[in-house]
Amino acid sequence: MKLSLISAIAPLALVATAAPAGCNFDLVGFAKDNPIGPTTGGKGGQVVTVTTPEQLVAAVAGDAPKIIYAKGRFNLTSRLRVGSNKSILGTGKGAEISQSGITIANATNVIVRNLGIRFIVDNDGITIQNSTRVWIDHNEFSSDINKGPDFYDGQVDIIRASDWVTVSWNYFHDHWKSSLIGNSDALRAVDSGHLHITYHHNHWRNSGTRGPAGRFGHQHVYNNLYEDFLYQAIHSRSDNQVLVEGNVFRGKTREALSTYGLVIPEDSPNTSPDGDFEIDGFANLGAKNDWGPASINITQVGNFTKAPYKYKLTKLNDVKKTVLAGSGLGQI
Ligand SMILES: *[C@@H]1O[C@H](CO)[C@@H](O)[C@H](O)[C@H]1NC(C)=O
Ligand SMILES: *[C@@H]1O[C@H](CO)[C@@H](O)[C@H](O)[C@H]1NC(C)=O
Ligand SMILES: *[C@@H]1O[C@H](CO)[C@@H](O)[C@H](O)[C@H]1NC(C)=O
Ligand SMILES: *[C@@H]1O[C@H](CO)[C@@H](O)[C@H](O)[C@H]1NC(C)=O
Ligand SMILES: *[C@@H]1O[C@H](CO)[C@@H](O)[C@H](O)[C@H]1NC(C)=O
Ligand SMILES: *[C@@H]1O[C@H](CO)[C@@H](O)[C@H](O)[C@H]1NC(C)=O
Numbered sequence: 444m445k446l447s448l449i450s451a452i453a454p455l456a457l458v459a460t461a462a463p464a465g466c467n468f469d470l471v472g473f474a475k476d477n478p479i480g481p482t483t484g485g486k487g488g489q490v491v492t493v494t495t496p497e498q499l500v501a502a503v504a505g506d507a508p509k510i511i512y513a514k515g516r517f518n519l520t521s522r523l524r525v526g527s528n529k530s531i532l533g534t535g536k537g538a539e540i541s542q543s544g545i546t547i548a549n550a551t552n553v554i555v556r557n558l559g560i561r562f563i564v565d566n567d568g569i570t571i572q573n574s575t576r577v578w579i580d581h582n583e584f585s586s587d588i589n590k591g592p593d594f595y596d597g598q599v600d601i602i603r604a605s606d607w608v609t610v611s612w613n614y615f616h617d618h619w620k621s622s623l624i625g626n627s628d629a630l631r632a633v634d635s636g637h638l639h640i641t642y643h644h645n646h647w648r649n650s651g652t653r654g655p656a657g658r659f660g661h662q663h664v665y666n667n668l669y670e671d672f673l674y675q676a677i678h679s680r681s682d683n684q685v686l687v688e689g690n691v692f693r694g695k696t697r698e699a700l701s702t703y704g705l706v707i708p709e710d711s712p713n714t715s716p717d718g719d720f721e722i723d724g725f726a727n728l729g730a731k732n733d734w735g736p737a738s739i740n741i742t743q744v745g746n747f748t749k750a751p752y753k754y755k756l757t758k759l760n761d762v763k764k765t766v767l768a769g770s771g772l773g774q775i
Pocket of ligand 5: 740
């Protein structure tokens with residue numbers, strides 16, 4: 444009895460992803476449900492394992508579907524340019540990327556999971572530019588917050604008409620400017636109608652601004668945990684629309700959500716002492732959020748009232764423990 448039960452279960456245990464209780468690690472949101480098809484990365488393509496920066500650079504080039512297992516530390520001397528139809532998957536407790544970050548530009552169908560991306564000095568941790576169908580999942584992004592807002596750049600910045608992106612189960616910490624969507628007023632016409640992004644079950648801790656900050660697009664921000672997100676977390680400006688639900692704020696956060704167009708001086712200290720003025724954005728609140736001690740400033744309620752896909756909200760009381768148990772490296 445016992446033996447046959449074990450042998451029947453064992454093969455399943457080998458293939459199943461052991462997500463902690465209450466966690467579902469399947470792709471959800473705009474990178475899955477969108478008009479051009481689900482993000483599949485390198486599915487069906489060649490499977491390779493890389494252990495040096497040179498091998499990694501070569502493996503991610505071109506548009507042929509490829510699943511790339513990255514093992515160990517990759518101290519990159521220039522930005523990693525990723526072609527279409529790629530899955531980059533850190534092995535074990537995660538692969539480490541340092542010095543230079545990752546650029547996904549003019550590409551489609553890219554998955555990045557289980558990478559530790561830290562102290563990137565040349566630019567953003569990941570820049571997604573003019574690209575569609577991207578899934579950024581179960582990574583850890585960190586540097587330090589002591590050098591002010593402009594020493595490092597963003598952790599995940601999504602720009603130039605990029606679309607259909609999901610950012611899930613990442614751990615973003617010890618970094619000032621986390622995630623910017625739409626990086627220039629001059630690109631209003633290029634960006635408008637794009638920048639549909641889902642942020643869910645991410646853990647932010649000890650961050651400054653942009654969790655995320657969006658212009659010109661639509662973002663669904665749900666079930667994220669924010670701890671000590673110091674100045675301003677979710678910012679929707681320049682006609683951007685956010686749907687914000689089931690998020691939890693703990694520790695010190697001045698402002699959890701704002702649609703007031705002013706770019707606060709803590710985010711943009713080099714221009715005017717009052718910050719930069721942009722026009723306001725819009726926000727809708729779905730399922731209840733727990734703002735903790737943080738304030739919110741919704742100047743315009745928008746029309747992004749419902750996400751156009753299926754997703755399951757984690758109960759508000761379970762968000763903190765679920766995100767702590769399931770986010771970051773070594774989970775997939
Ligand atoms: C990466 O290489 C640079 C020199 O190119 C070096 O200064 C830096 O310490 C290295 N970083 C890591 C994490 O190994
Ligand atoms: C790979 O990406 C290109 C876009 O650059 C796309 O046209 C092509 O269909 C993709 N190939 C496969 C096999 O998915
Ligand atoms: C994207 O493609 C355009 C048009 O081919 C090109 O001008 C631009 O340099 C590309 N961007 C990047 C970052 O490679
Ligand atoms: C965006 O990427 C596509 C390829 O996917 C390219 O044809 C187009 O020129 C790029 N546009 C810009 C503004 O870089
Ligand atoms: C909230 O928005 C209004 C504009 O509608 C602005 O006057 C006010 O200063 C904002 N509050 C904060 C705390 O930024
Ligand atoms: C939603 O609101 C924006 C901003 O007012 C507007 O431009 C857009 O047309 C509206 N969309 C729909 C479907 O009503």
